[in-house]
Amino acid sequence: MDEVRSAYQAAEGFEAVLAEELARKGVVVSRWHGPLALSGDGPVEAAWALDVWRSPVLIPVGSIKAGADALRAIQRNWDCLAVAHFRRAALIGQRLPPIKAREFGAGSVAPDAKLGGWTLLAPDLMLASAEKSSPFLGAVPAFAEDHIGPPSRAYLKLWEACLRFGAWPGPGEVCFDLGASPGGWTWAIAERGAAVVAVDRAPLEPRVAAMAGVSLRQGSAFSMAPEPCDWLFSDIIAYPDRLLELVRAWIAAGVVRRIVCTVKFQGATDHDTAEAFAAIQGGRLQHLSVNKHELTFMWRRPDQAGSGLSP
Numbered sequence: 096m097d098e099v100r101s102a103y104q105a106a107e108g109f110e111a112v113l114a115e116e117l118a119r120k121g122v123v124v125s126r127w128h129g130p131l132a133l134s135g136d137g138p139v140e141a142a143w144a145l146d147v148w149r150s151p152v153l154i155p156v157g158s159i160k161a162g163a164d165a166l167r168a169i170q171r172n173w174d175c176l177a178v179a180h181f182r183r184a185a186l187i188g189q190r191l192p193p194i195k196a197r198e199f200g201a202g203s204v205a206p207d208a209k210l211g212g213w214t215l216l217a218p219d220l221m222l223a224s225a226e227k228s229s230p231f232l233g234a235v236p237a238f239a240e241d242h243i244g245p246p247s248r249a250y251l252k253l254w255e256a257c258l259r260f261g262a263w264p265g266p267g268e269v270c271f272d273l274g275a276s277p278g279g280w281t282w283a284i285a286e287r288g289a290a291v292v293a294v295d296r297a298p299l300e301p302r303v304a305a306m307a308g309v310s311l312r313q314g315s316a317f318s319m320a321p322e323p324c325d326w327l328f329s330d331i332i333a334y335p336d337r338l339l340e341l342v343r344a345w346i347a348a349g350v351v352r353r354i355v356c357t358v359k360f361q362g363a364t365d366h367d368t369a370e371a372f373a374a375i376q377g378g379r380l381q382h383l384s385v386n387k388h389e390l391t392f393m394w395r396r397p398d399q400a401g402s403g404l405s406p
């Protein structure tokens with residue numbers, strides 16, 4: 096087996112788009128191990144990866160005990176990506192210190208404990224990475240969902256973005272929610288106690304429109320001039336280059352502190368525009384576990400300390 100210097104985990108169904116992104120970045124994928132793209136090239140940031148293994152090493156596994164001992168000798172916390180050899184992987188896992196699975200919700204903070212990833216490439220060969228980008232078990236945060244309040248499950252995108260961002264809207268803050276209807280994101284923002292101006296041509300669901308702090312502005316977000324606010328949220332369905340223009344205009348106006356917006360793709364992925372979003376100083380682009388063929392752009396004004404943007 097050739098040396099592996101980085102590995103990238105794709106969400107189910109997004110292997111091809113991740114492969115395209117890696118190829119554009121000069122990363123040669125030597126083989127796929129389930130959803131994990133293995134490469135002999137050094138690690139790069141990859142928006143379409145749920146997780147990036149930054150320091151993988153190949154470890155011969157003579158026995159179940161030897162495999163577990165090798166991991167424990169490196170660090171405490173390990174997450175198994177089980178793709179094959181399930182029974183043997185489970186037996187190794189049983190010999191590792193347990194990690195309590197957590198459910199996240201509004202206002203949650205991402206785990207800060209160091210978490211490594213490992214997988215059995217063969218019964219006697221393990222790939223393990225002490226450094227990886229996702230702090231979540233299974234590379235995906237599990238949410239305690241609210242099945243009553245929000246009008247749809249779209250609010251989970253906002254929750255996951257804020258969890259990864261390390262910052263949430265709160266009381267006293269002013270937010271714009273572009274493309275707000277039927278109101279999942281507006282619901283999630285108003286629930287946090289922030290004031291929210293929902294912008295859409297379509298109406299909000301009446302119970303969301305009636306929440307404290309919510310006001311509706313009916314019309315197109317593209318005809319609005321940037322206005323002072325703490326957060327600009329957008330889940331508009333729009334061509335990525337048009338959204339990029341809008342985001343750049345709000346940033347250039349100097350009126351917004353933080354941005355969370357969904358960049359949606361139709362047909363072929365517009366990698367050029369994705370790269371232009373990723374290049375904006377203070378920003379990050381990520382395929383959230385709840386995203387479909389879309390990426391989430393998270394940005395904070397460079398002078399805004401305390402907004403992590405880490406996981």
Ligand SMILES: C[S@@+](CC[C@H](N)C(=O)[O-])C[C@H]1O[C@@H](n2cnc3c(N)ncnc32)[C@H](O)[C@@H]1O
Pocket residue numbers: 247249250273274275276277278279280281294295296297314315316317330331332333
């Ligand atoms: C995916 S939905 C948003 C769902 C919403 N985030 C939620 O949680 O319920 C996209 C919305 O964008 C709106 N939209 C599309 N183009 C728009 C524009 N130019 N200005 C404002 N809203 C727009 C659509 O009317 C639609 O309601």
